[in-house]
Amino acid sequence: MLNAAMLFLLSGIVMGTPLLIMTMGGVVSERSGTLNLGLEGTMLIGAFFSYYVAITTGNVYFGLIAGMASGIVLAFFHGIAMIYWNTNQVVTAVAINMVALGITNTLMGKFSMTTSAGNNISPGFDPIFKIYLGEAIIGVNWFLILAILLIPLTWWVIQKTTIGLSIRAVGEYPTAAASMGIRVRRLRMLCFLYTGMISALAGAALTIGDVRVFINNMTAGKGFIAFACIVFGRYTPLGAAFGAIVFGLSEAVRNYVQIFAWDIPGGYMSAIMLPYIITLLLLVFSKQGKAPKAWAQPYEGDDN
Amino acid sequence: MKNKENIIAPIFGLIVGILVSSLLLLAWGSSPLKAFEGLYIGSFGSLGAISNTLIKAIPLIIGGLAVIISYKSGIFNVGVEGQLFFGAMGGSIIATMPMFQGLPAIISIPLSIVVAMMFGAILAFIPGYLKAYRGINEVVVTMLLNYIIIFFLSQQVQPGGFLHEPGVNANQSSPVHEAMRLPLLFDGVLKKVHIGLLVALVLVAVVWFVMSRTSIGFKMKAIGMNPKAAEYAGMNMSWIQTNVMVVSGAMAGLAGAIEILGYHHRLLENFSIGIGYNAIAVALLANLSPVGVILSAIFFGALQAGNNTMQIIAEVPESFTRMVQGIVVFFVITGAVLPKIISKKMLMKKLAHEALEENCAKEGQEDA
Numbered sequence A: 001m002l003n004a005a006m007l008f009l010l011s012g013i014v015m016g017t018p019l020l021i022m023t024m025g026g027v028v029s030e031r032s033g034t035l036n037l038g039l040e041g042t043m044l045i046g047a048f049f050s051y052y053v054a055i056t057t058g059n060v061y062f063g064l065i066a067g068m069a070s071g072i073v074l075a076f077f078h079g080i081a082m083i084y085w086n087t088n089q090v091v092t093a094v095a096i097n098m099v100a101l102g103i104t105n106t107l108m109g110k111f112s113m114t115t116s117a118g119n120n121i122s123p124g125f126d127p128i129f130k131i132y133l134g135e136a137i138i139g140v141n142w143f144l145i146l147a148i149l150l151i152p153l154t155w156w157v158i159q160k161t162t163i164g165l166s167i168r169a170v171g172e173y174p175t176a177a178a179s180m181g182i183r184v185r186r187l188r189m190l191c192f193l194y195t196g197m198i199s200a201l202a203g204a205a206l207t208i209g210d211v212r213v214f215i216n217n218m219t220a221g222k223g224f225i226a227f228a229c230i231v232f233g234r235y236t237p238l239g240a241a242f243g244a245i246v247f248g249l250s251e252a253v254r255n256y257v258q259i260f261a262w263d264i265p266g267g268y269m270s271a272i273m274l275p276y277i278i279t280l281l282l283l284v285f286s287k288q289g290k291a292p293k294a295w296a297q298p299y300e301g302d303d304n
Numbered sequence B: 001m002k003n004k005e006n007i008i009a010p011i012f013g014l015i016v017g018i019l020v021s022s023l024l025l026l027a028w029g030s031s032p033l034k035a036f037e038g039l040y041i042g043s044f045g046s047l048g049a050i051s052n053t054l055i056k057a058i059p060l061i062i063g064g065l066a067v068i069i070s071y072k073s074g075i076f077n078v079g080v081e082g083q084l085f086f087g088a089m090g091g092s093i094i095a096t097m098p099m100f101q102g103l104p105a106i107i108s109i110p111l112s113i114v115v116a117m118m119f120g121a122i123l124a125f126i127p128g129y130l131k132a133y134r135g136i137n138e139v140v141v142t143m144l145l146n147y148i149i150i151f152f153l154s155q156q157v158q159p160g161g162f163l164h165e166p167g168v169n170a171n172q173s174s175p176v177h178e179a180m181r182l183p184l185l186f187d188g189v190l191k192k193v194h195i196g197l198l199v200a201l202v203l204v205a206v207v208w209f210v211m212s213r214t215s216i217g218f219k220m221k222a223i224g225m226n227p228k229a230a231e232y233a234g235m236n237m238s239w240i241q242t243n244v245m246v247v248s249g250a251m252a253g254l255a256g257a258i259e260i261l262g263y264h265h266r267l268l269e270n271f272s273i274g275i276g277y278n279a280i281a282v283a284l285l286a287n288l289s290p291v292g293v294i295l296s297a298i299f300f301g302a303l304q305a306g307n308n309t310m311q312i313i314a315e316v317p318e319s320f321t322r323m324v325q326g327i328v329v330f331f332v333i334t335g336a337v338l339p340k341i342i343s344k345k346m347l348m349k350k351l352a353h354e355a356l357e358e359n360c361a362k363e364g365q366e367d368a
Helices: A002-015 A017-031 A039-057 A060-084 A089-114 A142-160 A162-172 A174-179 A184-211 A222-232 A237-260 A268-285 B002-027 B032-044 B047-072 B080-096 B105-134 B138-157 B196-213 B215-225 B227-232 B237-264 B275-285 B292-314 B320-367
Strands: A129-133 A136-140 B172-175 B266-268
Touching: A002 A017, A002 A129, A002 A136, A002 A237, A017 A039, A017 A142, A017 A162, A017 A184, A017 A222, A017 A237, A039 A060, A039 A089, A039 A184, A039 A222, A060 A089, A060 A184, A060 B320, A089 B138, A089 B275, A089 B320, A129 A237, A142 A162, A142 A184, A142 A237, A162 A174, A162 A184, A174 A184, A184 A222, A222 A237, A222 A268, A222 B138, A237 A268, A268 B138, B002 B032, B002 B275, B002 B292, B002 B320, B032 B047, B032 B292, B047 B080, B047 B196, B047 B215, B047 B237, B047 B275, B047 B292, B080 B105, B080 B138, B080 B172, B080 B237, B080 B266, B080 B275, B105 B138, B105 B237, B138 B266, B196 B215, B196 B237, B196 B292, B215 B227, B215 B237, B227 B237, B237 B266, B237 B275, B275 B292, B275 B320, B292 B320
Parallel strands: none
Antiparallel strands: A129 A136, B172 B266
């Protein structure tokens, strides 16, 4: 029994790995005071380009680097408009997500016009160890280790270092931070680019780290779920990680339904809906108002 | 002056967006000219194509209006997608289930539409209430609900679901009762264009009137522009925002019912995936003007109608049009703020220059 519970928890953490990585990236830009709803787009584009470059060059590391670079590029356009030109933060993110969906669908469409169905498996990272769930095998690779390392690392950087202090300062009192000589917009932009890179890495964990194929819109709202986890976790790395693991567990339920043919009302489709419903409930019943004080407010002052 | 600004940003967005998309196509080894030729043939090249464009534009007009009223009131309805799907489900209960088959059309069509609007309104109430009274970001809630509803609809039209067509393997509902299909307009010329177009145009007039000529429209805009001032002036912001969201959801539900009764004639899995998001693009390209929505909905409707022809002629995947939409919207948003940024920069430069000149002049005087 204990063994079964451990197995369930472990498969939950494994299922939540991409989300765990993404929340650790997202926390940084949210703490610097920007509303980042573009996580979905950067994750999707990272998932695609890491897959695409890995399969065309045959080198999984090139894929990883290309994926992260594509996330930075998308976040750059998003950040320039939002942080430097003060466009509406929500609308800009919606547009960026649309662009990411359009570009990845189009390129994938072109790619599959030239590739036969059997040849679309990209190289990927080999599992370090495997979990046996009945007949099914779940491979665990170093993305999980990275995700687990990122939790204390992100906490330490935000809470204990000078750069973390600056990040919190521009998120809480940007005007005061500026008077201390911090360049608010530049620091927010750097945090934003970092988040873009990390969420693209999380996208890579979906493709070259897991299934090794790309499916149109395969992130399926994970960017918004990550955002919900961050809000639920009160904008702290530890809280957000907890949210991501809860999400992973609800995904694990879906796996169990599929593998062990658990009989739940509505069948497999209900199991697919479950993670979204649980995330929504987490959001509704979490305490609101813990956001950084200058969160989602554009910085109006001048930067030197 | 204000009108001028309203037109400049969308035109800037369109031109730059289309240029950037063309460059991307070139970089990927496809011919943009061929792609746009295909788009044109498929959307305006023949009467059938024009009829297709108009059909695609109908839900976009209604959805665009739903986005506009919410956005202008400071609450952003990104959930038109889910509300449209949920509304279509509600409408289909009346329109496809055997127990409602005998009703005369004069009762059953309005009934189906009202149920659809209620479904959309209920779904939109959730994010509206959570945003207005609990401060939970409406974008996240609506996005999560979109996914939940799309899966829920799939579940209900699959074998075992309550809307599934009995005895059929495909994921679909029974066909809409013959009597309940919406009447067609311009019969014989633009074949498939249905009366939903008129409904959409009437709705444009209603939204325009409410937003610009009534006190409730004024209150909505006041809340959207400056929530603190509006609250100080005694407006019940939370109540108004929740209700705006409900109305917006009802409009999305209406669009869903019209899609089912007028065009698809049966509820299908993923029958109109993406309309809700395209409606956001429509509203933003129209610069949130209810009348502008007609033009921008026809533009985006044309992009979708021309999809297939473009794919055949230019070998560009259908989703290219979605990319064009995103890029156009991005540049409409930036086009709206860039003039301010540039003029501010120029002002700063001018001020700095003047200060420098003044200083030099002073120093010159002192030297003398």
